[in-house]
Amino acid sequence: MKKKITLKDIARELEVSISTVSKALKNSEEISRDTKDKIQAFAKQHNYKPNNIAISLKNRRTHNIGVIIPKIVHHFFTTVVKGIERYATSKGYNVLVCISNESFEKEVAIIELLVNGSVDGFILSLASDTQKRKDYSHLKEVTEQGIPLVLFDRITDEVKCDKVTINDKEGAYLAVKKLIENGRKKIALITTEDYISVSNSRKEGYCQALEEHNILVKENLILRLPSMKIDEDAINDFFKREDIDAVLCVNEILAIYSMRFVQKLSLRIPEDIAFIGFTDGMLSKFSNPTLTTVAQHGGMIGEAAARLLIEKVESDDDDEVAETYTTEILKTTLIERESTWNN
Amino acid sequence: MKKKITLKDIARELEVSISTVSKALKNSEEISRDTKDKIQAFAKQHNYKPNNIAISLKNRRTHNIGVIIPKIVHHFFTTVVKGIERYATSKGYNVLVCISNESFEKEVAIIELLVNGSVDGFILSLASDTQKRKDYSHLKEVTEQGIPLVLFDRITDEVKCDKVTINDKEGAYLAVKKLIENGRKKIALITTEDYISVSNSRKEGYCQALEEHNILVKENLILRLPSMKIDEDAINDFFKREDIDAVLCVNEILAIYSMRFVQKLSLRIPEDIAFIGFTDGMLSKFSNPTLTTVAQHGGMIGEAAARLLIEKVESDDDDEVAETYTTEILKTTLIERESTWNN
C-alpha cells in the first residue's frame, strides 16, 4: 500500500525546506531552474498531489457546493442536479447532494452539518414540510453568516438570496390557453395541496387563462390532492362526478394516473378529454397516449443556480456582486404530444 | 454578517488558552467545573461550531463518501443514491455525487480530483466506456492507496474490492422461466451491446432458462442495441421480421419502446405477446399495459454498498475487516403486472 507523499516527505528526501518544495511545485521565480527541475521530477515520479483538505483549511474555501433537494427519485430534481453538476464540474467544484425527504428537521440538520466549513454555499429547493411551516430561520442564518445560498423551484420571498425558478404561472397559463384554443371548455385542474409554492403559481396561471377567455373558474373542477401519496378514490370520484373535456395536472404522475382512470371509464384521449402535465419526464414521453407537458428544463435551472452560486462564492465579500440578489425566471416550453392532438 | 467564531476567539475573550477551550468543550475531566461552565456557556451563546475542515485535517478523515455513477437521470441509479444517502447520513457521512456520464476520462478525472483528501472512500458503478476499454488502472490505484472502494451493479473481477450487485443472471432466468411456464415458446431478448457486464449476465440467465426447458436459443431472436440511443428502426424491423410471443428486455425503456411498436402492429399485450423488463421504475408502473419487471431494489443495493464502505473506512487499517473483500449478491423480485397476465 503506497502511502500518500507530502511536501515534508519531498523536502526530507531532497534535503531542502518545505517552503522551497512548495514554491518549486508552483513554478515560483524565486527558485532556481535546477532546484525546480529536481523537485518537480521527484514529485512527478512519486505522484505527488497536494492534500485538498489542507488547501481548503488554508484558503477557507472547499470547492464543494451543497445541494439540498426534497427527493432524488424524481425526474425533475435529477435533471436539476445534472445541470448543477455539469456547471460545477466545469468550474472545479464538487457537488454534495443531500436529500431533505420533504422534512423540515432533515433540512435543518443537513444545513447544520454542512455549514461549518464543509461547503462554500448551498443550492436548495424547499421541503414541502418547510413550506408548510413557513419557518425559514435556518436559511436566514446561512445568509447572515455570509454563506451564499441559491433557492430554486420551490422558493420563498422570506429569504434574501439568489433564486432560480421557472415561470410556473405562465407555463400553466399557456397550457390552458392552448386547451381553450383547441376548443376545450370544461377544463379541470388537478393539483397538490396549497402550501407547495409552485402549485399555487400554476393554479394562478390556470385561472388567468380561463378568465381571459371568459370561462368561469369553478372550484369543483379543481381537485386538490396530498402530494405525498396519490388518493386513487378521490381521482376516481372526481372524474365520475364532473363533466370534463380537458385536464391540467401539476405533475406528471397525477396526469398519468388520471389518464388511466379516464381510459377505464372508456373515454378516449384526446378525442373526449385532453391532458396536459408538468415536468417533461420519462412518463410523458412513454405513456400511452404520450402526454403533452409543460417542460421545466431542469438542466438549465441547475446550471443557472450553480452559476449564480459560484459567482457569489468567488466574489470578494464586499464586492458589488456580493450584495445584490437576482431572481432568474426561466421560460417553460409546451411540448405537444398525443394527449392534446386535435383530430 | 456574523463571522464564525473559533476556539481562538473564545480563548481570547475568556482569557484562557486554546487548549483549555478545546478541552472544556469536550467536557474533559482536566478542566474545572467553573471554567467548563463559563466556556460552554460562552460557546453556546455565540453559537460556536467546530470547523469541519480543521477536524478533517487533524483526523485525516472527512466523513465524505464519493459516489460516482454513470448517469443520474435514471431511476435505478437514483434509488441507489437514495439508499446510499440514507445509510450514510445515519452514520454521519455526507455523500458527494459525481456523474461519469458513461465516460472513462470523466471517471478518471473525478477520482483524481477527489482522491486526495476530499473523500474517505468511493462507491462506484462503472461507466460503459470504462467497461468497453477494460482499463481499471485508476481503480486499482485507489485501492492500492488503501482507500476503500465499493463497486455496485456494473462491476468487474479485475479490481479487488467489496462489491454489491443483484443476481442478474437469476433475475433473467426466473423471468424467462415464468414466461415459459405461461406457455410462451418464442421468447426474444432485447439487450444492449455486450460490454455492459449486467447485460451479459442477463443474457446468460435467458439462455439458461431456455436450455433447461429444451428450447433452442436462436441468435436471431436476440436483438442487441447500443445503450446510448434507441435505434427505432432496428426494433421495428425486429418485430416485423421475427415471430415472437414473449420478450425479455434488459431495461425498462427498451421494454416500453418495444411495447409501443408491437401495439402499432396491432398485436395485443399480453394475449399475443408478453413483456418483461428490468428496473422497476415509474415507466413500468404507469405504462399501458403495466409492465412486469425484474425489480433490482436499488435502495438496498445502495445501503449495502454504503454499509460495506463505511465498515472499511472505520476499520483500523490492519484490522481483519480491512483485508477481506466480500461481494454481496442481492436477490431480484419478479413483479408481475399486466404485460404478462395469463388470461
Add this chain to the structure above:
DNA sequence: TATTTTTACGAAACCGTTTTCGTGTTGATA
C-alpha cells in the same frame, strides 16, 4: 576593495483543531 543589489533559499506564521506533555498550585501524607 568596499558597498549594494540580486539570487535562492529557509524560518516561521498561519488556517482551526486535537492532544501530549509539562508545570505551577494546592491539599494530603509522612
Add this chain to the structure above:
DNA sequence: TATCAACACGAAAACGGTTTCGTAAAAATA
C-alpha cells in the same frame, strides 16, 4: 515541615499546505 499526588491549566507539536519576510552568498556596482 518536607514530600508527593492531584488538580487545573498552558505550551507546543501535529495535520499539510501557502506565504511573508529575513538572510547568506554571489554578482554587480562604485
